[in-house]
Amino acid sequence: MWSQSYGEKRDKTELEKLLAKGGGLYKSSGKNSVIFNIYTDVQYAQLSTRSQGFMIGLTVRCPPGSGRDPEPKKRVDYWKHAGSKKLTSGSLVALVLVSGGSSKAYLANLTSSADDIAESSKHSEDYIQVKATFFDPEVEIEALRKEKITIDMNTFAILIDNGVMFESVRPFLKTLSTIDSTSVPFSRYICAQVPLDYVEIHPPKYVTAPGFRFELQSVAKPGHVIDPLDVHDPTSIARVRDQLQQFSVLDPSQADSVVDSLTREVSLIQGWVLLQLLGDFADDFIRPPGTGKVRFLMCFVDMH
Secondary structure, eight states: OOOOOTTOOOOOOHHHHHHHTTOEEEEOOSTTOOEEEEEOSOEEEEEEEETTEEEEEEEEEOOSSGGGOSSHHHHHHHHHTGGGGSSOTTEEEEEEEEETTEEEEEEEEEOOOHHHHHHHHTTOSSEEEEEEEESOHHHHHHHHHTOOOOOSSSEEEEEEEEEEEHHHHHHHHHHHHHSOGGGSTTHHHHTOSSOGGGSOOOOOGGGGSTTOOBOOGGGBOTTOOOOOBOTTOHHHHHHHHHHHHHHBSSOHHHHHHHHHHHTOSSOOOOTHHHHHHTGGGGGGGOOOTTSSHHHHHHHHHHHO
């Protein structure tokens, strides 16, 4: 993405702008948006051993903000408190090495605590140190050699952190590495050999039950009716989508999300739209993420 033909002029991408200013929060636009933190000017630091293997130190540039405060005490306070939500111990991160127009990515598990990072911030206004265990031994060899991985605009390294805890995805990654790809649930999507835009998403299997319909009257405004949704009938889908947009407590975007989710076997639904779907049960299930809303939605579907 950093290459361009001779004489060609173009605007910098959002990622290039972020790298130029020294890292920070990257958020893409569009339907399948992603969000993560980028740390630039990465270099190998101290390498140590532990029972699980090598622990590699990395020096990274602090993104613009409070982490670069001229006063050491303020920097320490930032990384102990507000900054502790970033580069959290146990997070799954990616070290990306860019050289000669190509790139390599190596996954690692962060092992440094907020106190460790705060302590390292005392010594520099611009840089902090983190520690990580990598899954690829090639990184350990490079770290032992103390090779420079950030040299100039053509050869550099960045660290990407999107806040995903390694332990939360460890079973999934372990399973993927040990079983045949065709036996993975939803393998037609996870192991697709073509871009997902070209893969047809099937309806949920439970809608194949004779006479199955989704009852969505619980989200209707007073005095209005939302017809049952028949996933196999395009006319029913179009009618219910229109009714939800006009006569429900959902806004048009939320109405589309609900219909799209109920008509596909793979989808993501979150936030207050889910609570609206729960109807009279919502007051008992207004809870933070990870406390059972999705499981209750499954019960809600079963009742209908």
